[in-house]
Each structure stands twice: as structure tokens, then as C-alpha cells.
Amino acid sequence: MERLGTGIGWRPEIADAVERMPGVDWVEVVAENICPxxxxxxxxxxxxxxxxxxxxxxxxxxxxxxxxxxHRLAALAERAGALGSPLVTEHIAFVRAGGPPTASARLEAGHLLPVPRTRDALDVLCENVRIAQDALPVPLAVENIAALFSWPDEEMTEGQFLYELADRTGVRLLIDVANLHTNHVNRGEDPAEALAGLPLEAIAYVHVAGGYERDGVWHDSHAHPVPRPVLDILTGLASRVAPPGVLLERDENFPEPAELEGELDAIRAALRAGRHAATGARAEGAGAGAAAPSGRAQAPAGASGSGPARQRLGLAQAALLSALVAGTPAPEGFDRVRLRVQARALAAKRAGIVAKVAPELPVILGEGYRTLFLAYALGRPLTGGYRRDALDFAGLLLSDGLPEDPRARRELREWWLERSGPAPRSRRPAVRLARATRRVLSRRRPERSGK
Known part of the structure; x- marks a missing residue:
């Protein structure tokens, strides 16, 4: 596996800073956010x-x-080719459910959701990984995700699930130590036990990120500094194996470049501490531990992701996602409180994306935007993309006589009419709103430092 070194997630907001940062060996970019x-x-x-x-x-x-x-696989392959990348990465997660296999409406989560650690889910995942491997021009690595809730009646630990996935497919692993910390807080899973069960030789690289805790729930925000417990897990990993690469993720609330450089220094220090803690026992442990096969292993006889396993998994995922985004009852066995937390987190993320694709809406609605959008989104699934979502949100507000301020309601009506018809009504309202948006954003810009 190629040695990557220390890297940082490339984002447009910090692009100039990343170019100037000393000691950045590599970067990672969200594939869907670039055009080849x-x-x-x-x-x-x-x-x-x-x-x-x-x-x-x-x-x-x-x-x-x-x-x-x-089509998604072809797009990912195209980006790997355009960037000259040695590998591509994705997540062990589901992001949509329903549709023809379940005879129900297709639902989009807009977020990465955990798969159950069951034989059915593993069989399906293995087959899907093999399909992806065959379609991609470079090796694939898959990432463990953070979860706010657990599936009932799981049959394997995370380490067992990932070990068997790597053993059956030969896929590389992208291990997110921040997600191991998230699962420790939210699901009571011991990070040390998870590390002990991993096929360490399958690791392609490691993610490190920050988050925050609220009401006993850890939120993997990628918008806060990396906490000490996450760095300690990284040290524990580095005491077992030398990861080919380690990368700092930050997606929002970007600090000054010096703070990001400080986090990279803390990551390097955690790696050094892990190497220092390692003794001759590492070699012994690596020999006795699990190493991923160099080639693609065949699935055990009778283990196929097709047919009944896909149908059972599809029905379970559709029921769960419907509870999260459409307000239907929680499936039996789930923690209803945790599902409500997840539902609100999904709605909040959706509100943030809509605010980016339709920045005029927060300007028109002011401080009430978030509250109004959450009331709209909870129980109303995303359909037709985020621009359609913004139009539906505005249309619903207008039909309810909102916002209460006549001027804001008039501006919202103009915005909605300008965009909802087959052709623009007039350029003038859009120009006025664009100017108003720039004025408001320019007043807010100095306040963006910190959180």
C-alpha cells in the first residue's frame, strides 16, 4: 500500500491555506463536489x-x-482518473432506501446511516463492494461510520464485521478513529476492543476529526477541534500498526490556518507516542493478529448478497429511514429517543444544505429560518433534490401565511414566483434579493471566526 503521510481534507474555504501549510503530504477531496x-x-x-x-x-x-x-460508480472512476489517484474511498453505510425492491417510495437520507451488523447486511455489502471493485480503475477502501443509534439484534462486533468484510473481498479499510470514539459514547463500544479486532494490514489510511457532546450523545460534526480521546485512540492504533496515511477532516467552522496546523502537529505527536509505546510485542501481535489477504477472497459457499438477503435488508432499511425522515413509527427494537435525535440531526443538516443552495431564504426569514425549516422538514422526506426542497419549503410557508412580517412575506413570494414557474417572471426581484443577500452577508462575515 502506498505511503501517504500526513494530510488534510481539501475544502474550497481553506484551499489557499492548505497550499501554504508545511508538511502536508496529501489531501482528500469530496468526490461529488468536483467536476473532472x-x-x-x-x-x-x-x-x-x-x-x-x-x-x-x-x-x-x-x-x-x-x-x-x-452511473455513480462511473463518476467516481472518472474523478479518480482525473486526479491521478492511487485509490478511492467510500463508506460502509446506506444513504437511501425504498423503491421497487420494497414496493415503497424511494427515500433519501442526505446522510450516512449505519448498516446492521448481521449476516444479511454483510452478504449484501460484500457483493456490493465486489461490484464497485470491478468498476473502479484503482483500489477501493471503505470507511467505518459514526452512529447515533444501534440496530437491534446485531450479530457481530464492529471488528468482526470489518474483519470478515476485508477477508471476503480483499477491500482496504479507511479507519476513522473519531467514529470509534463516537460509537464508544453513543453505543458503549470499547475502542480498544474494536482496534484489537481489526485486520490491521488492510488499513489504507486513517481519518481524524472533531465533534461535540450534547445530552450524553456525541455528534461527529467535523466542525470542532479534535478532542484528546480521539487522539488517544489514534495513539492506540499507532502502537499496533504504522498506518500508511493519516488525514485531518474539517468541513465547517474553519479556524485560522495556525489552528489547523496545530491540529496536524497534535496528530503527528499522537502517532509518535504510538510508535514509542510499541515494542517487540508489535511484531509478535501482528504475526498472531489478522492480516487482510493480498488478493480478493471468495465468499463462503452459500453466502450471496442477492435475493432474500437483499429483500430483508431493504425492508428493514426502508422502515428505519421512513421513521427518520417521514415521521412514521419507529421500527420495533430501536431506541426511540436516539431515533428522534437522529431525525433532528438529519433535518438540521438538510436546513444547512438548503441555506447554501438558496442563500436568499435565511436572509429573508432571518433568525427564524432554522426553526421554520425544522418544522417543515420533520415528517416531510426530501424529494427532487435540495433546490426543489427550497421551493417546497417557501411554498408551504406562503400557503400558511408565513412569515408574519408583511415585507418578508412579500420578498419570499417574489423569490418563490421567480423560481417556481417554467420561466423567470422578471430579473428585477432576483437582482434586488441578490443585492440584499450580499449586504447581509457582508455584515455577518467578520463574525465567522470560531464556531
Whole structure:
């Protein structure tokens, strides 16, 4: 496996800072956020300097009941080729459910959701991973995700699930130590036990990220500093194996470059502490431990992800996702309190994305935007994408006589009419709103430091 070194997640908001950071050996980019024909200039410059760029997918849904979408696989392959990447990565998660296999409406989560650690889910995941491997021009690595809730009646630990996945498919693993901490707080899972059960030789690289705790629930925000417990898990991992690469993820609330550089230094220090703690027992442990096979292993006889396993998994995932985004009753065995927390987290993330694709809405609605959107989103699934979501949200507010301020309601009506018809009514309302948006955002900009 190629040695990557220490890296950071490339985001447009910190692109200039990343280019200037000392000691950045490689970067990771969200695959869906770039166009292969029009790579950002910053990424082109990094590649010209010899910095490795790895595309990280978020929408494939390898843990879903359906086989991977060929178009999404082709898009991921195209990005790997355009970036000259040595590998691509995705998640062990499902992001959509329903549709023809379950004779129900297709639902989108807009987020990564955990798969049950069951034989059915493992069989489906293994088959989906093999399909993806056959479609991609470079090796695939898959990431363990964070979860706010647990599936009932799980049959394996995370370590057992990942070990068997790597053993049966030869896939590499992207281990997120922040997600191990999340699962420790939210699911009572011991990170040391999870590390002990992993096929360490299958690790392609490691993610490190921050989050926050609220009411006993850890939220993997990627918007806060990396906490000490996460660095300690990284040290524990480094005492067992030398990971080929380690990467800092930050998606929001970007601090000053010096703070990001400080977090990279803390990651390097955690790795050094792990290497220092390692003794001759590492070699003995590695020999006795689990190593992923170098080639693709065949599935055990009778283990196939097709047919009944897919149907059972599909029905279970559709019922769960419907409870999270459509307000239907929680399936039996789930912690209803945790599902409510997850549902609100999904709605809040949706509100943030809509605010980015339709920035005029928070300007028009002011501080009430978030409250109004959460009331709209809880129980109303995402359909037709986020721009359609913004229009539906505005249309519902107007039909309810909201917002109460006549001026804001008039501006919202103009915005909605401008975008909801087959052709724009007039350029003037849009121009006025664009100017108003720029004025408000320019007043807010100095306040964006910190959280």
C-alpha cells in the first residue's frame, strides 16, 4: 500500500491555506463536489507539486439493499482518473432506501446511516463492494461510520464485521478513529476492543476529526477541534500498526490556518507516542493478529448478497429511514429517543444544505429560518433534490401565511414566483434579493471566526 503521510481534507474555504501549510503530504477531496473537466485551480497546483489527491465518495450507499448505481460508480472512476489517484474511498453505510425492491417510495437520507451488523447486511455489502471493485480503475477502501443509534439484534462486533468484510473481498479499510470514539459514547463500544479486532494490514489510511457532546450523545460534526480521546485512540492504533496515511477532516467552522496546523502537529505527536509505546510485542501481535489477504477472497459457499438477503435488508432499511425522515413509527427494537435525535440531526443538516443552495431564504426569514425549516422538514422526506426542497419549503410557508412580517412575506413570494414557474417572471426581484443577500452577508462575515 502506498505511503501517504500526513494530510488534510481539501475544502474550497481553506484551499489557499492548505497550499501554504508545511508538511502536508496529501489531501482528500469530496468526490461529488468536483467536476473532472474543471478541477479547481488549487487542486491542479497541488498535483503539479506532487501532492497526492484522493477522492472520497459520500453518495454510493454500498451498505444499501440495492446494487451500486453504475452511473455513480462511473463518476467516481472518472474523478479518480482525473486526479491521478492511487485509490478511492467510500463508506460502509446506506444513504437511501425504498423503491421497487420494497414496493415503497424511494427515500433519501442526505446522510450516512449505519448498516446492521448481521449476516444479511454483510452478504449484501460484500457483493456490493465486489461490484464497485470491478468498476473502479484503482483500489477501493471503505470507511467505518459514526452512529447515533444501534440496530437491534446485531450479530457481530464492529471488528468482526470489518474483519470478515476485508477477508471476503480483499477491500482496504479507511479507519476513522473519531467514529470509534463516537460509537464508544453513543453505543458503549470499547475502542480498544474494536482496534484489537481489526485486520490491521488492510488499513489504507486513517481519518481524524472533531465533534461535540450534547445530552450524553456525541455528534461527529467535523466542525470542532479534535478532542484528546480521539487522539488517544489514534495513539492506540499507532502502537499496533504504522498506518500508511493519516488525514485531518474539517468541513465547517474553519479556524485560522495556525489552528489547523496545530491540529496536524497534535496528530503527528499522537502517532509518535504510538510508535514509542510499541515494542517487540508489535511484531509478535501482528504475526498472531489478522492480516487482510493480498488478493480478493471468495465468499463462503452459500453466502450471496442477492435475493432474500437483499429483500430483508431493504425492508428493514426502508422502515428505519421512513421513521427518520417521514415521521412514521419507529421500527420495533430501536431506541426511540436516539431515533428522534437522529431525525433532528438529519433535518438540521438538510436546513444547512438548503441555506447554501438558496442563500436568499435565511436572509429573508432571518433568525427564524432554522426553526421554520425544522418544522417543515420533520415528517416531510426530501424529494427532487435540495433546490426543489427550497421551493417546497417557501411554498408551504406562503400557503400558511408565513412569515408574519408583511415585507418578508412579500420578498419570499417574489423569490418563490421567480423560481417556481417554467420561466423567470422578471430579473428585477432576483437582482434586488441578490443585492440584499450580499449586504447581509457582508455584515455577518467578520463574525465567522470560531464556531
Amino acid at each position: 473537466d474543471h478541477l479547481p485551480a488549487s487542486l491542479r497546483r497541488l498535483r503539479e507539486r506532487g501532492v497526492t489527491v484522493v477522492p472520497h465518495g459520500v453518495s454510493l450507499g454500498l451498505g444499501g439493499a440495492e446494487r451500486p448505481d453504475p
